[in-house]
Amino acid sequence: MDDPIASYTQPQQPLVNNKIPKKNVESADVRSVKHGENDLLQAQIVDQVLAAKMTLINDAIDEIGLTPHQWKLFCLNGFGYAVDSLILLLQSIISGQAILEFQPSYHTGLTIAVYVGMLVGALFWGLSADVIGRRFAFNVSLFISSIFTIVAGASPNWVVLGLFICLSAFGAGGNLVLDTAVFLEYLPSQDQWLITLMAAWWGIGQLIAGLFAWAFLPNYSCSTAATCTYDNNKGWRYVWYTSGAFVFVLSVLRITVIRLQETPKFLVTSGRNEQAVRVLQDIAHKYNRHCSLTVEMLEAAGLLQQPEQGAKKPRFSLTALETHFRGLFVTRTMALSTTLVWFSWLLIGLAYPLYNVFLPTYLTSRGAQFGVNSPYITWRNYALANFSCIWGPVVAGYMCRSRWFWGRRGTMIIGALVTMVFFFAYTQVRTESQNIGFTCTVNFCLNIYYGTLYAYTPEIFPSAHRGTGNGVAIGLNRIMGIVSAVVGEAANTNTPVPIYICAALYAVMALVSAVLPFEPYGRRSA
DSSP: OOOTTGGGSSOOOOOBTTBOOSSOHHHHHHHSOGGGTTBTTGGGOSOHHHHHHHHHHHHHHHHHOSOHHHHHHHHHHHHHHHHHHHHHHHHHHHHHHHHHHHOOSOTTHHHHHHHHHHHHHHHHHHHHHHHHOSHHHHHHHHHHHHHHHHHHTTOSSHHHHHHHHHHHHHHHHTHHHHHHHHHHTTSOGGGTTHHHHHTHHHHHHHHHHHHHHHHHTTTSOOSSTTTOOSTTOOHHHHHHHHHHHHHHHHHHHHHHTOOOOOOHHHHHHTTOHHHHHHHHHHHHHHTTOOOOOOHHHHHHTOOOSSOSOOTTSOSSOHHHHHHHHHTTSSSHHHHHHHHHHHHHHHHHHHHHHHHHTTHHHHHHHHHHHHTOOOHHHHHHHHHHHHHHHTHHHHHHHHHHTOGGGTHHHHHHHHHHHHHHHHHHHHTTOOSHHHHHHHHHHHHHHHHHHHHHHHHHHHHTSOGGGHHHHHHHHHHHHHHHHHHHHHHHHHSOTTSSHHHHHHHHHHHHHHHHHHTOSOOOTTSBOO
16 A cells, blocks of 8 residues: 555645744744654554644644744643642641541541542543543543532541542543643644643642632641540641632633634544644644644544444454554563553552652651741641652653653663662661751652653653553552551551652652653654
8 A cells, every 4th residue: 555645745735824824833843753754653553544644734733833822721721730739739638637626536537539430530540541532531531520629628537538639630530641641632743841841730730729728627637536626626627628619710711712622633543634634723823833744644644443433343342452452562672562551650659659648647746856846837848848749850851851851761860770779878867957957858859750651651652552551550550559557557657667668669660760662752642
């Protein structure tokens, strides 16, 4: 069969608004990579027709370039990052005061609840994204989360609180799966590093959680279980109410600032060529950019082997899910890559909660040792530590686009090793200043690795199966969060032992990063 793209290397250039586009067409053509030669998974292709269509889509996105549309997605998708970290941390922030009021028998029950919700949400939204599309989850997930976050503040007992936290986490749990995928599938290839930078929103969510705690818990909390009542312990409830209102505002912005269409790559894998072209042409028209892609060019590439939208096939079935799972293991290299990435998420899923979810307990114990008894100072330090999380992905964004740091894999290696060093050094902390300094430094360094892993994961999965790959990765991460909660209940988290464990896990993460088979630097996502 002849190359379906060959006859379209010099397409007729359409006009935008009946005039020549302001965008320099030659510069767009320079950025465009012909025939998919620079596509990351070019050597792993099984369906040549789909590969040809994806190359045309990638060329069109590169031709349009970076527009305000992508910057809007950077913020709106970043909201999902922020809400995920916000919900994850809220339960650990308020659990101490809720325990005083409800006096439960299992103190880490809220941690288990939030991770179960995150797990089910990641799998549900992720696996469904490759079948029914990305748009639905983008529009409704934050709204679901906001409702249950508000309701959680009115919980009458420990069990009901855990239930609403679980439901809130279910809504937020799919955001890390889809936000990166949606953003990536609209990005020009030379700007894919922005996915790493977008992880800064994770730190923003943590900072907001810390600021809410700082604002309410010192002034509206009881001090002992014997004197704790509903009336004198409303601080943790105010944290939930305020956070839920905040998430609700973000959910409204998602559907008012931009009316998200299905991504062109999802539409192509679904056999909807006309819609894919229309989405890209609309963006080009709105921002006066050039887009030479036509329906005829996509149709000339041929018919897909397994179109997702058959007339007689259900949209969601076990067969469809099996297809997407098999698509992640079509070659030995792909199978190795998928396995190592999922293993990385398992490792960070254990290391991150051991350090961060139980950080309030650790800070309290160290604060008492340092003579810091004020809740105000404790939560001020917590806010400072979370503020440090923002800047790790910012630095990682610079590193992963530079040859000097060996791209994404090199950035993850450096981030993991530096984090390991500071984790070991943390055991020598003896003063309050050292404590807060090392806490901020560790949060900064570990987010260099974490932010890059967030970006690397969707980049190395093929678009047709990206939601499934992301969903399983995040799901494995959540499973280890549940394990960490059980460990936290049985182990003494006031000792430096969790720090040693986390340090060792980051050393393993660095090793795994070094043997990953794909490097997205300078390459286009599939």
